[in-house]
Amino acid sequence: MLPLEDDPGDILRKAMNGRRFTADHLAHGSGVPAHRISAWIRGEPCDATREECDAIAHILDLKPSAFADAVARRWSPHSIVHPHIDTHVQAPHPSNGYVYFLDSCKRAILVDPAGIAEPIFRVLADKAYHLQYILVTHKHADHCDAVAEIAHAFPDARIVMHPLDAHALGPLEASVLRVRDGDTIPVGDETVIRALHTPGHTDGSTSYLLQSTLFSGDTLFAGSVGGAYGELSTYDDILHSIEGRLFTLPEETIVMPGHGPPTTIAEERIHNPFFPHHL
Numbered sequence: 001m002l003p004l005e006d007d008p009g010d011i012l013r014k015a016m017n018g019r020r021f022t023a024d025h026l027a028h029g030s031g032v033p034a035h036r037i038s039a040w041i042r043g044e045p046c047d048a049t050r051e052e053c054d055a056i057a058h059i060l061d062l063k064p065s066a067f068a069d070a071v072a073r074r075w076s077p078h079s080i081v082h083p084h085i086d087t088h089v090q091a092p093h094p095s096n097g098y099v100y101f102l103d104s105c106k107r108a109i110l111v112d113p114a115g116i117a118e119p120i121f122r123v124l125a126d127k128a129y130h131l132q133y134i135l136v137t138h139k140h141a142d143h144c145d146a147v148a149e150i151a152h153a154f155p156d157a158r159i160v161m162h163p164l165d166a167h168a169l170g171p172l173e174a175s176v177l178r179v180r181d182g183d184t185i186p187v188g189d190e191t192v193i194r195a196l197h198t199p200g201h202t203d204g205s206t207s208y209l210l211q212s213t214l215f216s217g218d219t220l221f222a223g224s225v226g227g228a229y230g231e232l233s234t235y236d237d238i239l240h241s242i243e244g245r246l247f248t249l250p251e252e253t254i255v256m257p258g259h260g261p262p263t264t265i266a267e268e269r270i271h272n273p274f275f276p277h278h279l
């Protein structure tokens, strides 16, 4: 079993914040004592029974079976080893950074460079591919605070980001290739990267589709979703972004998230507790 990004307490906290439920509200509606709910949100082991899971899921509009699986730690996605992607650590951040190597045209695409850049430089130096784009999914430091260092070393690489989040790059904002929902950018040959605006975690959060791989940033995780921290966008927006933009992608699409293990659209439609209306 691969460890998931979010435990049951994280799932509860995000759903309660999104629905504006306090522990007392949820206790009143579900019959589960508030002190137990509060303990789970603080990170204490969640020992909810199946009946309690069902009652909580009903109130918070979660998928009962998937929430019960999360509590019992019964599910994680199948292990995926992507043949074209390097996944590197971004210490001191816990975020995932990726490099997609396109063999056909010897181009490299970097996603969300953050933290100490040395491992990124090493990965790029190992293969003599041309770094064409630096894709940034959103403005949080654990996804973009190494962009300046990388861009300085690779001045030909274009930084790609949604305009609503690009201010996070400071002076580099002026050089950003601004993408909006549905925009495509070419990569060598006939390959394109498609930008999907998926607001909710931040207003400019963007997922990028390259061939049959989706880089979902902090919008969609295996078995969870990102927190709703937008100034203009909301919890409902992040759910709509996923249901309307990501769950309509082919089921075999591989999802490489900003935190936690890779997954697929098919697995998330079935197992993600935030989407009760998908089988």
Ligand SMILES: [Fe+2]
Pocket (backbone or CB within 6 Å): 138, 140, 143, 201, 218
């Ligand atoms: Fe984030």
